[in-house]
Amino acid sequence: MKFLFIMILGILITSASYAKTYTANTPAWRGEWIWAPRKANAPTMTVNLREWLEARPGGWGQALVNRIMGNAIVGGISNVYWRLDDGHGNALFPFKDKKQVLQWPNWDVDFSTFDYPATAAEFADRCDMKITFWTASPHFFAAAKKRYPKLNIQKLCTVSGNEINAVELKPNKMAWKWLERQVYEFKKNFDVTGKTGSARLGITADATYRIYIDGKLIGSDGDWWRGETYDVTTLLTPGKHIIKAVVKPSRKYSGLLVNLEWRDNNKVLHRLNTGSDWICRSIKSKTWTPVAIVGYEGVGPRFRLKDVWRNPRTPNYAQKRILKMVELDNISVNASTRKSTARNATDGSHSTFWVGKGTGAKLMLNLKYPMLLNEIRIYSGCLNNHGNPSGACALKAYRLQYHDGTDWKNLIAPVKKAPNYHGETAEGYRFCHAFTPRKVQQVRLVIDRSHDTLRRNTGVVPASQMTGIVREIQLIKAFGEK
Amino acid sequence: MKKNRMFKLIMLVMILGGTVKATAANWHSDTYVIWAQKKDAPHQATVVSWSDWLVFGNAVSGKPGVRFLINTLGAAGIREVWWRTFGGGNTLYSSKVPDVTNGNYAGQGADYGKYDSLKDAVEYAHKLGIKISAWYTPLEEAHGWADNVRSRYTDLHKDMWDRNIAGMPTGAPSMYYKKYRDYKLALAKEMLYCYNIDGIVIDFERLGGPVRSDLWGYLPPMVNGFNKHYKRSGKPATNDPEWQAYRAEYVGKFMRGVKKLAEERKRPAEMTVIFPAGKDLTAHWDIARWHKEKIIDRLGLIKHGSKWAAPAPNLAEVEKQYQKSYKLPISVILYSLQGSNQEVKYCLDRAIAGGVKNIIWFETTYLYFKHRYALPTAAACPERIKLSSPEYDFSTGGKLELVAAGDWKISVAEKVIAEGKANQPYHIKVPRIASRNRLQIECTLSGNTPKAGIAIQGLIGTTQVHSNAQWISSQGQVITLAQPGIPPFLAPLDTAIAGGVK
Structure with a gap:
């Protein structure tokens, strides 16, 4: 009887562990999309979430921030003025008196339930953007200063130079004005200590890339939404290495996204992703400069990236x-x-x-x-x-x-x-x-x-x-x- | 005494403040946008493919996204929704079926493992009285091409991949395998039993990536079984009707299973099958046989116009042909991706003139972004309406808030008390009238409006006022199209102005 009980329990546990669902697009691509330094003529984006929702309804929460800020960053805009009130006496952040917070209850829109300023600030920090919050209302100003001591909050919107309302920003039509359209090289030096057990390189670029490790061509592709994976185990010997990509820009947005990971002989996982510590130069130039961040997976208009680690390719050097x-x-x-x-x-x-x-x-x-x-x-x-x-x-x-x-x-x-x-x-x-x-x-x-x-x-x-x-x-x- | 009165006054204010859930700045959850439906209007439905909305700039997310979508289509007089449950091989709702892949565009707030769009869609559609069915694409494990929203199931079960006529693996499992059919049935059961949907729509146009065709189904046991049954040898021709029916029978086993689940539910669900008109039999479906077995409750006919996803001008003729053969309720799909608004309108008008009673708009993205919502609105909603509220006691007057899709005027006891313009929210002061009376509202839509309806709420005396289906219209039964406080009736009350009084 005991044996039967243990057997049944074992079967149940085993079946439970096999009753598994999956989530698409996991693990997500890490790191950030990078591109050439931003152009000086990029405007400042102004954001009033009430105006946004009235003009382009349907988005909410993190996704809304990702879309608005993503639209900006993908086109090279890095300066944002974010309004903390809607211009009609309602707060657009969790204010102590809920009656003064913008709510559309039938729509399930309630600005006291989601912290937009904090979320937008996090995005800006990750993508190296400058975000200024503002409100002309004295009591909202005081409350915001108390709630967000580390954020840059002003009493007025003091945009100098060109500005564009987030609602009017159509990055597919405008981004070409504020992003470089030349072929660029990107590189990063890195060290490998100890023998490598396995290594894979995930990469995609908008529009076309060629990727090299230590001067050896690994591969190339021209489709940003279907990244490739290359087994580069034999290349990552102990010592110093250089990873370099040559990227041809697209007509709309441009960028490079790389996820390199390797395990050493102790199975410790090491990662190298594109980010602000990479450098770049136009192929016509000799000077290397820091890159600009132009987003990360899932933000802005360019989001339908395939699963990372699919689309395996044979590295060119291994032919x-x-x-x-x-x-x-x-x-x-x-x-x-x-x-x-x-x-x-x-x-x-x-x-x-x-x-x-x-x-x-x-x-x-x-x-x-x-x-x-x-x-x-x-x-x-x-x-x-x-x-x-x-x-x-x-x-x-x-x-x-x-x-x-x-x-x-x-x-x-x-x-x-x-x-x-x-x-x-x-x-x-x-x-x-x-x-x-x-x-x-x-x-x-x-x-x-x-x-x-x-x-x-x-x-x-x-x-x-x-x-x-x-x-x-x-x-x-x-x-x-x- | 004075303190007592003060206390009572404070309590009254608190109670009233509690019962009137909406502050002066909000629309109440019991207030609806109402209108009547034209007596001879066709029944209009639409499909909603959530993942397509992510592509088009708006990136709907969460409950606000669901309510925006349904409110907008409801305001156009559409009374039925087919809510897509799969994008390729990935779910668009939170599935718990083992081996399923829940869709995920987390950056867009669309992590379906965590957010259940179907649950919210059913809840809100039913709140408006809109019928909602789960739109299920069982033959897709990817969409269009093989690595587009591809399910993990496909990679985990290469042993069940179908074979094509060349003997090559096709890249998707075959319904020949019971395990695969059971998996698909488990998903149907989940939709039918975990959600209060009104029906299930089985789609045989979206055929996956790579696309299933008559070139598929050449698994050796299937070929051998067929040859044994029909005393033949060799590879049967792809379009041999007996061979097509033989292969389709495996999908038929799945369909029988779905029908049983739909019937045995506490509230039986309607089963609709959509397929290209004129293609009743292929290696993957056998409409005539399933009709004979009474599996199908309704047919959805697909007919493209001059281009793919262009409106077809002969929907009425197609419907008549099928009525003759099948004698079932029939819906015809009207595509609205291609063509000008005039072309779409022409096809719609021809369909209605030809007697088509059930139209499925395909789909909401194009209706919205190509500004075509005026078409279903005009087909469903009378241009002018007279509405009458329940009786109220006007002896102490009151106040109302109103928004309408057309210019309007309100009368009480045949005296106009306020009037105003379309789409602007209003505050209205209701005068004292020494009797019980009704609010009489006249409203006229402008031409080419993408929405119809009027919403009104407030207080007359001590009675709450909410526009709802209990109001009466001279044009027929009043229906609840949408809710105010949600696009396209956002009408924030903090921008409301005073309704003009004559």
Whole structure:
């Protein structure tokens, strides 16, 4: 009987421990998004939460602070004036007389239940912003000074220079005015003491990054909301190291977010995240300066970051064969369809791609000067499933050609039936075509057929709409070519 | 004596101050925005996808977010909500089902493990008399593409992944596995039994990422089972109807389970199935069979217009076809993402003229951000209304607070006591009138208003006044559309002005 009881108890405990729910996006990305130093022309943002709620209703609590302050910081605004009363005699913070605190009870909005000034101040502190609180009401001023002895509280709003109301701030339309739009390098020196048991690097950037440790290229990508993870265990030997990222800005916001963590042989966890202790410089400059914080995960308009530690990638330095690829800067790209996406096929990123439309779509690659090549690698099809291609719209039948000065000739026999979806990583699923070394300056890919089923949500589309997706095309130099 | 009187006066003030929960600056929880519904108005519902709101600039969060959403759609005369319970593979409510992934955008106040949007939505929708169903997408473990709001379940159960015609793993589990069906049923049970929802809507348009299609379902035991049953060999064609029905039967097992749960609830829940019109049979659903088995209480027909999520002009014709075949209540989905307001209105008007009785707006984000709420408002709400309150004793006068979506005037005993403009809150002094009477309110909406309704509260004599469903209208039954003190009837009373008196 006792044995039976213990057995049942054991089963119950075991089942309880397996009855587990999960939370998406955990663990959260740590550290802060960083970018170049803020521009001098960024305005001061003024905040009146009552005005905000009247104009853009629906947000509340921490999320509201994150959105308002996040909108500012993502665009380079670091100066904020935050009003403690609503201009109608109501406090916008927990004031002792609740009747003088703004409440909309039917809406469940009650400023005595959430400490907005303290929350906003915490945000400002984390993101290196200057926040000034103010109220013209003498009794609110006195109460706020008593409640928040460490905050900067004034009796008047004394903004000098340009100002913008938080309600009017539309960062996707304005941020480009106050953020640098050049390619920037970011770096951090760090030490590793003792042998490393395991190490992984999580990174994303807006818009495109290349990341290096001690000068070794780890990887690159062009999609900010889907960060990558690289196993960098073998690189983190005991001693001094430098981690460096080169980031191309986006048209809207820009930034870099890195989470590096490693365990030493005693399984102690060490972390290095992007933050205010990193330095940066424009690639045109020689001077390193401190970075500016432009947010952290979940704030502002840029929040839909995928889970950290998904999307594993093979570090570039760990590729099985050392390839000498034609440098991306030595290739210019053109296409017969979707010309604006042609460059995506040679940007080093598996998240951006060229879309070939219809039979006969062409992607043309022009080298700066003739080079001896002996292999071409094509990575095609949609990139889904956190690293594993789905194969949708991968190439099925195609030709690789070179221009001999007079005409286009086949580099290899036309491919008639390339397979679809192998379930490998992004770098693993590729077509490799080796050929007798040939000196070429112009190469093109002609798509005859893709694996596109032609089925769309609205029905079947004609063959002229057939889509062939090329994520990357790499030209490999023959041995001896510089 | 004087002290006694003073004490009584203080007590009276305290008591009155306690019973009148709203201070002079607040709308009362018993006050509603009311209006009547057009006699021939179609029943209008809308879908609410909470996670989409995070993308569009507003970032709704918490109870204020839920109330803002429901109040806004209610003010437009919409009487039913389908509340999305999953964003891809992650919940949009607080689920306790083992192995589920609760959605989390903590920076946006959307940690669904901690905040239960469905609970608050049900509570508030029912307060307004709005029907609310859980909108469930059982075939999604991610949305659109495989790493977009992807569930942990998918990664934890690769052993249950489906296979496509090429024999490749598809990236999502198959309903062939009982364990997977049981998991999906547990989620349906949680929605039906832990929340007082009026119905459950099973969605067969959102098919996950990667997207489920007829190319799926080629698990060897399924193919072998099919061949054995039909005495065939080899791989059946993707669009072979018998093969489609065979695969759909595994989803049918799940559907039967949901139907049983819905029926056995204390208050049976309505079961609606939404699917693309014209596609009654695929590898994942078999509408005709489920209809025959009486699994479905209502059909929701999906019909896109010239582009995906554009309004379709032939909703009435589509509905008629299905009425002929199925003889079930039918709702048609009217998309409002694409097209101009004129185009959407054209499709709406055609649907109503063609006799469509149930319209589902898709969805609130576009109605709000593309300023299209005027369309459901015009379809549901008469432009002019005369409302009549219960009787009050006017012998000692009183005071009222009012806000309306249109210009208004109030009369008592056929004498106008105040009038005012739309959207501005008012204080109104009620004169003494030596009799019991009713408040008579006339209100006229302006053209193209995204909302209808009027809210009024106050004190006449010693009687509390609250506009609610007990008021009477010449246009028909009065309904509670929304509440004041919440957008779009925020109307803060500290900005109220005196109502003009003739």
